Amino acid sequence: MTSPESTQLAAHVKGISKSFGDGGSRLQVLKEIDLEVRRGDITMLVGPSGCGKTTLISIIAGxxxxxxxxxxxxxxxxxxxxxAAITRFRSRQIGFIFQSFNLIPTLTCAENVSVPLLIQGVGAAKAEKRAREVLDQVGLADRFKHRPSQLSGGQQQRVAIARALVHEPQLIICDEPTAALDAKNGHVVMELFEHVARGKDRAVLIVTHDNRIFHHANRIASMDDGRVAEVHDVDANHPPPEHLKHVERL
Ligand SMILES: Nc1ncnc2c1ncn2[C@@H]1O[C@H](COP(=O)(O)OP(=O)(O)OP(=O)(O)O)[C@@H](O)[C@H]1O
Ligand SMILES: [Mg+2]
Structure with a gap:
C-alpha cells in the first residue's frame, strides 16, 4: 500500500455517484463527480445549498x-x-470539521480537542498539553475549561477546527469553517490552514459560501445539482472569477 507521505494526490475522486431514498422518492445527489485534491493546496468547494457538497466530502472522509x-x-x-480499517485510517490521516461542529457537550474545550489524540493512545496529560497549544493558535487560550454551551458560535467553530488539526492529519476536510467567524477570526483560521497546507505540505479541502476567503484557495471547484460544473486554479495571475463571488445559498 502507498504510504500517505509518498503521494502528492491526497484524494482522487472519479465518477462518484450517490443517491438517497428508494423507489419513487429516490434522489440522485451526486452525478459522476470527478475531483482531485492535492497536497500543498487549499481546495475550495462551492455551490448552492443542497447541491451535494457535504455528501461529497463525507464520501471522501469515508x-x-x-x-x-x-x-x-x-x-x-x-x-x-x-x-474497521477505514475508521483507523480516518482517525490518523483525516481531520474533519463538521458543518454543525459536533462538539461533545459534557467535555471542556481542552477535552474535546484532546479526543483525536486519546483515540490514538496518547496519554491524557500529553494530549491535553497539545490540545491547549492548538486552542491557543485559534485564539482560545482563555477558554480551555469552558464547555461548548458556554461559548459563542464562532468560539465553538474554532474548537472544532482545533480538534481537526490537533493530531496533525494529512488531509483536513472542513464544512463551512468560517461561517460563524468574524473577519478577524476568519483570517486567523485561514492563516492556520495556509500554514498546514503550504508550510507542512498537507491537503486542505474546504466547503464554503464565504467569498471573503476565496483568495486563500489554490483551486476552486464549483458544484451545481450534483455535478462539478467548473474548476479554477487560482494564483497571483488568476484571481477567483467574479461570478463565483456571487455563489449564494438558495
Ligand atoms: N441522509 C440523507 N437522506 C436523504 N437525503 C439526503 C441525505 N443527506 C443529504 N440528502 C439530500 O441530498 C442533497 C444534498 O445535500 P448536501 O447536504 O450534500 O448539500 P450541501 O451542498 O452540503 O448543502 P448546504 O450548503 O445547505 O450545506 C439535499 O437535497 C439533501 O436533502
Ligand atoms: Mg452542507
Missing part, C-alpha cells in the same frame, strides 16, 4: 459510501478496505 465510482485517499482504495 463516513458515507458512494453507490458507484472510484475513490482513493493517499493511494488507498477506500472501497477495498473494511469498515
Amino acid at each position: 463516513t458515507l459510501v458512494a453507490d458507484a465510482g472510484e475513490l482513493t485517499v493517499f493511494g488507498h482504495d477506500l472501497r477495498k478496505m473494511s469498515t
